[in-house]
Amino acid sequence: MTTITNKQMAAETGVSIALVFLVVVYFWWWMPGARGERSRPDVPVPEESLSIVDAHPKGSEAAEVAIVAFSDFQCPFCARFATGTLKAIEDLYVTTGKIVVAYRHTPLSAIQPMATRAAEAAECAAEQGQFWELHDQLYANSRRLTSDVIDELAAMVGVNLDDYRDCMAGDVAQKVQNDVALSERLSIRSTPTFMIGRLESGQVHVQRVIVGAVELEEFRQAIDEALASTAAMAMAMPR
Numbered sequence: 001m002t003t004i005t006n007k008q009m010a011a012e013t014g015v016s017i018a019l020v021f022l023v024v025v026y027f028w029w030w031m032p033g034a035r036g037e038r039s040r041p042d043v044p045v046p047e048e049s050l051s052i053v054d055a056h057p058k059g060s061e062a063a064e065v066a067i068v069a070f071s072d073f074q075c076p077f078c079a080r081f082a083t084g085t086l087k088a089i090e091d092l093y094v095t096t097g098k099i100v101v102a103y104r105h106t107p108l109s110a111i112q113p114m115a116t117r118a119a120e121a122a123e124c125a126a127e128q129g130q131f132w133e134l135h136d137q138l139y140a141n142s143r144r145l146t147s148d149v150i151d152e153l154a155a156m157v158g159v160n161l162d163d164y165r166d167c168m169a170g171d172v173a174q175k176v177q178n179d180v181a182l183s184e185r186l187s188i189r190s191t192p193t194f195m196i197g198r199l200e201s202g203q204v205h206v207q208r209v210i211v212g213a214v215e216l217e218e219f220r221q222a223i224d225e226a227l228a229s230t231a232a233m234a235m236a237m238p239r
Contacts (some may be wrong), residue, residue: 012033018196029048029070030057040185041095041189041190041211043186043187043188043189043193043205043211044187044209045195045207045208045209046062046186046195046206047137048063049203049204049205049206050068050102050195050203050204050206050227051202051203051204052066052068052102052199052202052203052204053102053202055068055103055166056101056102056103056126056131056132056135056176057100057102057202057225058090058094058100058101058102058132059094059097059099059100059101060094060097060098061101062097063097063098063099063100063199064098064198064199064200064227064230064234065093065099065100065196065197065198065199065226066099066100066101066102066196066197066199066204067089067099067100067102067194067196067210067219067221067223068102068103068104068195068196068204068206069081069101069103069104069192069193070104070105070106070179070183070186070188070190070191070192070193070194070195071103071104071105071106071111072101072105072106072107072108072115072117072119072141072191072192073107073114073115073118073119073122073138073139073145074088074107074108074113074114074142074145075108075110075112075115075121075142075191075192075213076110076142076143077191077192077213078139078142078191078192078213079139079140079142079143079210081192081213081236082135082136083136083139083140084138085213085215085216085219086101087218089101089161089216089219089223092220095225098223098227099199099223101198102204103131103135104154104179104182104183105119105122105175105176105177105179105180106124106180106188106190106191106193107118107176107180108118114145114146114150115174116148116176117150118138118145118150119170119176119179120168120172120173120175120176121134121136121138121150121153121164122135122138122152123167123175123176124154124159124163124167124168124172125154125157125159125164127163128160128164130154130157130158130159133158134154134155134157134159136152137153137156141153145228146214148221149226151164160222173226188226190211190212192211192213193210193211193212194209194210194211194219195208195209195210196208196209196210196219196222196223196226197226198226198229198230198233202234207226207229208225208226210222
């Protein structure tokens with residue numbers, strides 16, 4: 001028979017309250033999709049242009065509009081976007097040569113213990129031309145990520161494991177931290193966050209910021225507006 005003392009009960013109650021508090025903070029602060037449209041964090045449209053040269057741009061080199069996703073491989077709302085809405089955007093706009101999609105890492109490591117390792121693994125896969133392949137697998141398996149699972153997914157997409165391990169043991173963490181620093185400078189506080197705008201010579205001139213895994217229609221509206229304004233600028237230029 002196990003006897004629970006008052007001190008033990010108090011300690012367990014304190015732990016339970018702390019866990020509930022952390023969960024509430026997580027959903028309120030980091031997950032705008034759970035808080036609704038009105039309470040999304042306000043992220044200003046940056047005045048600076050954003051380079052996507054090292055952000056794994058996916059799409060035609062002739063595209064004149066880009067979406068830059070600031071995302072976390074363990075964030076469930078990021079996974080919902082990556083496994084659903086992103087596919088529709090690719091079919092409508094990327095495969096047709098209209099836009100480019102780029103990716104920046106924003107791992108919320110304080111609450112997502114495998115997010116940073118997953119980001120580093122994706123960067124190491126990128127060195128072998130497999131970023132988007134591992135990106136897709138990481139999001140498809142985001143709820144069960146461990147160090148071993150991440151490595152297994154890397155092997156599954158066909159990376160050379162010796163080179164992958166060397167990369168993971170190297171300075172890949174700096175690339176991820178550079179993305180994190182950019183996110184902080186842009187006042188991005190939650191994932192996913194998207195910046196959409198005109199693309200010129202590898203630089204995105206942001207026109208619209210979307211916070212949260214919103215419906216496809218909101219993305220379509222933002223993309224179509226960016227395409228229209230880019231076309232209008234081209235028409236207005238002297239020939």
